[in-house]
Amino acid sequence: MSLPAPIISIRGLHKWYSGVHALNGIDLDIESGQSIGLVGDNGAGKSTLIKVLSGVELPDGGEIRVEGRPVAIRSPKSAMRLGIETVYQYNSLVPNMSVARNLFIGREPLRFSVGGIGVMNQRKMREDSAQAIADVDLHLRSPDTLIAELSGGQRQGVAIARAMYFKSKVLILDEPTNHLSVRETSKVLGFVRGLATQDVTTILISHNLHHVFISCERVVAMARGKVVLDKKVTETSIDEIVDAI
């Protein structure tokens, strides 16, 4: 009897940026439903790793398997098709567009289409987005509200709702609490903890070790393009991680 394959399995991943060895042979297994905190100093390679997983950058070597199958993640779209969604610190929402339109951006439900271009089903967009937002415990009065009118924390809530709506298996959160107030930060961390109860695998990238300790079960530390520490949060301490990175 064998264990179920990890949802994401990375072997020997390499990435160079004009002479800089940003990823130097990363090996990492992520089990389904785990919440992982990815930490490291600036330039440690954590952003690069995330960019590779979310299809923004192509790796120069190594292998990625999703649920045991080797995959090539060539674009953000192909990452999304594999069920990997990313919430960026700049939150990838268009300020001058409504919540409903942002939720479905690039994946609009169409009434009919010719060659991929067609008329949007705006009713479905409004109804489903209202539901998706309520599902992550975010309370907005109307899906027609412009993103520009929301607070930073509410915006991250919308981004997380979007990822959840599209049934992401793996949700990557890239510094989701940067530039947020203390209250907003705790709200976003609340969203993240809520995901654990819904069986979503989460990878939280953060500078703030305290956030990682309160929201994640496992912590992976990177330095100089390598994984230098990989433990359960209950088996390590902030001091040990700081020493490692």
Next chain:
Amino acid sequence: MKRALKIYLEKPELAGVLLLIVLMAFFEVRSHGVFLSLQNIRGVLGLLPEVGAVTIGFAMLMICGEFDLSVGSVFAIMPMSIALMLIAGIPFWPAFAVGIAMCAVIGFLNALITLRFDIPSFITTLGMLFVVRSLTIVMSGGFPPLLATDKVPMALFTGFVGGGLFRASFIWFVALVVLASAIMSITNFGNWIRATGGFIEAARSMGIPVVRVKFSCFMICSILAGLAGTVQVFRLQSPFPNLGESLELQAIAGSVIGGVALTGGVGTVFGAVIGALLIRVIDNGLVLSRIDANWFKFAIGALTVFAVVGNSWLRRTARRIKVEV
């Protein structure tokens, strides 16, 4: 109530409509009733499709986050090449198709150079403005060639329809307004255009083909400019090589007056049409009110600045009106 006010203030094109009504009333009084006479309305509506079509293409490109200064030159080169092809004995429809294809190629080049070399479209299309104008003049030899009017199906372009109030071009223009508005507001392509201009990083990370979207908008803008120029030449029946000079400035002014933001992502087709109509009304109204026509540019300039200042004030005010989100 507060909510309704907020929604109103967030739609700059509604402010344009209001201004339009005020101006029309003003000119109607100043011109002692000539402004809203059938004869004069016909004149204004005859010109509107030409400037209006250019402004629509320009506005869509601006919403997408790019810019096209070459529209005035493209406006001239399509009718010029059609006129020359007709003289060379090519039948009308093939010549017309080649003209459109040429505009599409110019738009394609604008996009290719801008995106491939990652330079501002302001520069690419400023260059294209000179290059295309020069080509037009060289092609014509500096003199307007004769337009073989017997080969052109005039009724389809500038013939009067509907009891003589509209030209055929106006019907085409209304269809264009409806189509372009629909594309921008209810199709996913319109969503992509707005997202690309509104926040390109977000659009790209959500898998929108931003490069293809920009290519499309550049090409739509050039094709509409060429078609508009062709209609104007068919109306005037003479392809002047300097046709459409400084038209790009009117297209910018019209778009901006209608609430399209220079920074991209904001604006509507309807707003751009209102902007273009405002310019036509001012142009025409000044003449009818016996005000020295040299004040036209003064009025357009002042209105453009006023519109941008006013729109950003409206937007700030709207944002300050707190309704629960």
